[in-house]
Structures are given as C-alpha cells and as structure tokens.
Amino acid sequence: MRRTIEANPSLFLVIMLLALWQILFWLVGRNALLPPLETILYLARLLQTARFWGHIAETGTAFIVALAISIVAGLAIGLALGINRMTAEVFEPFLLASNSIPKIALYPIVLLIFGIGMPAKIAFGAIHGVVPVAIFTLAACSNVPPIFFRAAAAMRLTRWDLIRSVLLPAALPDIFSGIRIGFSLTLIGTILGEMFGSQSGLGYLLMTAIGLQNIQVIMSVTLLLVLVAATVNTLLLKQDRRLRQPGG
Amino acid sequence: MDTPIPIHVSLRGVNRVYESKLGRTHALGPIDIDLRRGEFFAVVGPSGCGKSTLLDVIAALAPPSSGEVTFEGQPIGNTVPNGVGVVFQENASFPWLNVADNITFGLRRQPLDKAEIEKRLQYALQLMGLQDFAQAYPSQLSGGMRQRVCIARTLVMQPRLILLDEPFGALDQQTRLLMGDELLRIWRATGATVLLITHALDEAAMLADRVAVMSARPGRILEVIETGWPRERDSQIVSAPEFGQITARLWTLLRAQSMQALAPGSV
Numbered sequence: 001m002r003r004t005i006e007a008n009p010s011l012f013l014v015i016m017l018l019a020l021w022q023i024l025f026w027l028v029g030r031n032a033l034l035p036p037l038e039t040i041l042y043l044a045r046l047l048q049t050a051r052f053w054g055h056i057a058e059t060g061t062a063f064i065v066a067l068a069i070s071i072v073a074g075l076a077i078g079l080a081l082g083i084n085r086m087t088a089e090v091f092e093p094f095l096l097a098s099n100s101i102p103k104i105a106l107y108p109i110v111l112l113i114f115g116i117g118m119p120a121k122i123a124f125g126a127i128h129g130v131v132p133v134a135i136f137t138l139a140a141c142s143n144v145p146p147i148f149f150r151a152a153a154a155m156r157l158t159r160w161d162l163i164r165s166v167l168l169p170a171a172l173p174d175i176f177s178g179i180r181i182g183f184s185l186t187l188i189g190t191i192l193g194e195m196f197g198s199q200s201g202l203g204y205l206l207m208t209a210i211g212l213q214n215i216q217v218i219m220s221v222t223l224l225l226v227l228v229a230a231t232v233n234t235l236l237l238k239q240d241r242r243l244r245q246p247g248g
Numbered sequence: 249m250d251t252p253i254p255i256h257v258s259l260r261g262v263n264r265v266y267e268s269k270l271g272r273t274h275a276l277g278p279i280d281i282d283l284r285r286g287e288f289f290a291v292v293g294p295s296g297c298g299k300s301t302l303l304d305v306i307a308a309l310a311p312p313s314s315g316e317v318t319f320e321g322q323p324i325g326n327t328v329p330n331g332v333g334v335v336f337q338e339n340a341s342f343p344w345l346n347v348a349d350n351i352t353f354g355l356r357r358q359p360l361d362k363a364e365i366e367k368r369l370q371y372a373l374q375l376m377g378l379q380d381f382a383q384a385y386p387s388q389l390s391g392g393m394r395q396r397v398c399i400a401r402t403l404v405m406q407p408r409l410i411l412l413d414e415p416f417g418a419l420d421q422q423t424r425l426l427m428g429d430e431l432l433r434i435w436r437a438t439g440a441t442v443l444l445i446t447h448a449l450d451e452a453a454m455l456a457d458r459v460a461v462m463s464a465r466p467g468r469i470l471e472v473i474e475t476g477w478p479r480e481r482d483s484q485i486v487s488a489p490e491f492g493q494i495t496a497r498l499w500t501l502l503r504a505q506s507m508q509a510l511a512p513g514s515v
Contacts, residue, residue: 145338147336147338147339147340148340148342150309150334150336150340151334151336151340151342151398153309153327153328154307154309154328154332154333154334154336154402155328155353155354155357155401155405156327156328156330156354156357157357161357165353166342169342169344169345170342170343170344172344245387246343246344246345246346246385246387247346247384247385247387247388
C-alpha cells in the first residue's frame with residue numbers, strides 16, 4: 001500500500017480528493033453539491049455541446065492573451081528593474097505593495113476603461129499576473145550570485161552577452177517559478193473578470209448558474225477549471241524542478 | 249641594477265580607497281611590485297588585508313584609486329586585459345551548463361574553429377582529470393571538482409597571466425596539496441606567469457618562486473621572499489628543511505600583522 005502511494009503520489013491525492021468530495025456530498029446534500037460521478041458525467045455531456053465549447057473558447061482566448069501579456073510585461077518590468085541593483089532596491093517594495101492591492105477593487109475602473117467584453121477580461125487577467133511575474137523576475141535577477149558576474153567580467157563578456165548568457169540562464173529557475181504563479185493568478189483574474197460584467201465565458205456561466213441554482217453546471221464548470229489548472233500546474237512544477245536540478 | 253628577467257606585470261604607487269556606508273576605507277597601498285614573466289608569485293597576508301583587492305586591481309576588476317598597473321608594458325584599462333585569466337575562491341562554475349560547456353564558455357566567444365575548441369577542451373579535461381565528467385553538471389560534482397572546472401575554463405583561454413584568488417580556500421587539506429601539485433604542473437606546462445593569493449603560508453611556501461607578505465589594512469608589501477625552489481618541484485618539498493625555514497620566516501612577518509588584524513576596533 002505504502003509503496004503504491006510513494007510511486008504515484010498525485011494519483012493517491014486525486015483519489016483522496018474524490019473521496020472527500022463524496023463524503024462532503026453526503027454531509028451537505030444535493031442542494032449544494034453534486035457527487036463526483038454525476039459531475040463527471042454531466043461535464044462529459046456539456047463537452048458534447050457547441051455552446052459550452054463557445055464559452056471555453058472565450059475564456060481560453062481571454063486567458064491565453066492575458067497570460068501572454070502578464071509574462072511579456074512582467075518579464076520586461078522585472079528585467080528592466082532587476083538588471084540594475086539600485087533600481088531593484090528602489091522598486092521592489094513598490095512592486096510588493098502594488099501586489100497587495102485587492103485587484104477586485106480595480107475592476108470597476110477596468111470596466112469603465114474597456115467596457116464589457118473581451119478586452120476587460122484580458123486586462124483583469126493580466127492585472128493579476130503581471131505583478132507576480134515582475135516581482136519574481138526582479139528577485140531572480142537580484143539573487144544571481146555576484147561571482148557569476150565577476151567570472152563573466154574575467155572572460156570579457158560584453159554587457160549584452162552577459163545578460164543573455166549569464167544573467168538570464170542563472171535567473172531562469174526563479175523566473176520560471178514566477179511564470180508558474182503568474183499562470184495561476186492570471187487564470188483567477190480572467191475567471192473573476194468574467195463573473196462580473198461579462199456575457200460569455202466559463203466565469204459568466206458560473207454566475208448565471210448560481211442565479212438559477214443550477215448545481216450541475218456549477219459543479220461541472222468548477223471541475224473543469226480545477227482539472228485544467230491542476231494539470232498545467234503539475235506540468236509546470238515538473239519543469240521547474242528540472243530547471244533547478246540540471247542533470248537530475 | 250638591471251634585471252635580465254623581463255617584467256610581466258608592474259604596479260607603481262597603487263592605492264585603492266573605496267567609499268561605503270561605513271565611510272572611506274583605505275583597502276590597499278601604496279603597492280610597488282613587479283612580477284617577472286613566467287614566475288610563480290604568491291601573496292600572503294592577514295585576513296582583510298586587501299589581498300583579494302590587489303588581485304582585482306591587477307585583473308582590472310576594480311580600478312585603483314591612484315597609481316598605475318601595467319601588463320606586458322601596457323597600462324591596463326577598465327576591462328580584464330586579453331591574456332589574463334582569473335580563478336576565484338567561490339564556485340564560479342555555471343550550474344546550467346555541463347562541464348564541457350562550462351570549460352568552453354569563454355572559448356566559444358573567440359574566433360576559433362570547432363576543431364581547435366574541441367582540442368583545447370580535451371586537453372583541459374585530461375589535464376584536470378575531468379575526462380569522465382565532461383557531460384556532468386556542477387551540482388553532481390564535489391567542491392574540488394568544480395574548482396577544477398573553473399581552472400580548466402581559465403586555462404583553455406591560454407592566458408599568459410593566471411590570477412588565482414584563494415582558489416583552494418574551500419577545499420580540505422589533502423585536496424589542497426594535490427591541487428597545488430596540479431597547479432605546479434599547469435604552471436610548467438603553460439609557461440604562464442602565476443599570481444596566487446592565499447592565506448595559507450604553507451601553500452605559498454610550497455608553490456611559489458617568490459612570496460610577498462602583506463601588512464594588515466591598508467595592505468602594503470612588507471617583504472618579498474625568494475624560495476629558491478627548482479622549477480621541477482611538487483608537494484613533497486614540504487619535507488625539505490628549507491620549507492620549514494621559509495614558512496617560519498613568513499609566519500614571523502605575518503604574526504604581528506595578523507594580531508593587528510584581529511585587534512578590536514580594526515574592522
């Protein structure tokens with residue numbers, strides 16, 4: 001038994017979660033939850049309808065664009081500030097402070113700027129992702145051991161070569177962690193953005209289902225989001241570990 | 249008196265003063281020394297005396313506040329001169345590259361063809377005993393092996409002046425002695441001038457042709473001692489009677505300085 005768990009910890013975790021879910025269902029009843037099997041079957045049925053795929057495509061597009069913006073802008077900000085030690089020290093507290101703002105409070109402003117629709121969702125997703133990516137990138141640059149720069153200077157690297165061949169690869173593991181966290185937060189931001197002031201997407205579907213007390217839809221959409229987020233995050237974590245331990 | 253041995257590196261009136269939160273620190277100088285072409289020169293001194301600053305100044309990694317450093321007759325600028333290689337105390341191997349890529353890191357930035365790079369890589373791997381580890385990553389190696397990688401990375405550039413900043417500081421005593429032997433072999437094989445910064449008296453006495461003893465901060469050269477060792481030598485000279493005499497002489501000079509360096513209020 002123990003050996004099976006150690007060989008397959010994530011499978012074990014999934015089974016445990018399904019069991020907990022079933023127990024919780026027995027406790028709270030059909031008004032609030034659907035049991036695992038029924039949810040999976042309902043989700044499978046939803047996945048056969050074109051309308052559901054339309055919502056997925058809407059959320060997927062918003063999320064991918066928001067993630068791309070988060071990564072590109074976050075990397076740019078983090079690198080621009082992190083390359084110089086002085087700007088890093090000046091701006092890091094500022095970035096950390098801006099990260100602690102509850103972003104939902106900014107949503108009315110986002111809506112006023114972009115109006116209801118895709119641009120607002122993208123903006124709201126990106127707001128969530130860009131700061132963590134920037135913070136991690138900045139910290140990653142600051143954490144590169146100074147000896148690497150001395151060694152690079154001793155090998156007469158040009159400034160550009162230094163950034164490309166020493167700073168970036170040395171900072172990559174930490175930058176990648178930032179992207180991993182940026183992924184999760186951008187997804188949260190995108191779904192949140194769809195829940196208020198939106199007319200399509202999985203977040204919108206969740207909100208209307210809550211209004212209609214449609215437990216089946218709520219549970220199916222939630223399950224889908226959890227599955228996607230958990231799978232991608234697991235893959236990113238694996239890559240993260242690989243970057244930290246070159247050669248295994 | 250004219251010396252027939254050509255001067256390779258020359259320092260004249262070199263000082264280094266730097267500003268920090270704690271105020272102005274006179275770290276080094278004034279220093280006047282000449283390194284002869286092809287010699288093995290060691291610098292010993294109490295901790296915090298500016299030994300490493302001296303190396304930084306010669307390598308152009310830190311500018312002197314006053315004075316002049318020339319390498320092969322040319323004043324050095326603000327980048328490490330061509331022909332100078334540096335090995336640091338800390339592990340400077342790049343963890344994202346395997347041993348072979350680490351060693352050829354600088355080479356690949358030279359206008360050299362692949363065959364030449366491969367030739368020099370194989371030579372360095374063999375010289376440093378790293379043949380079986382070319383594909384390994386630094387995280388899979390011991391501290392001594394990583395330092396060999398860094399030395400190899402410097403050697404493949406075929407420097408005419410090799411600067412070593414306490415390269416064996418983090419290694420155990422046996423490994424240090426063996427690495428010392430390797431350093432002597434490399435020195436003979438390459439014909440390069442070697443400047444070794446160390447706090448270990450025995451290391452300096454065993455390896456160098458001449459040993460400079462530095463004072464407590466601000467670091468100045470108190471005396472330069474000729475060891476008189478033959479060029480063909482290895483760590484077994486630690487049993488020669490002269491070795492004891494040289495080490496004793498170094499310690500006599502250093503003892504007072506080290507006590508001064510340890511005295512309260514000196515830092």
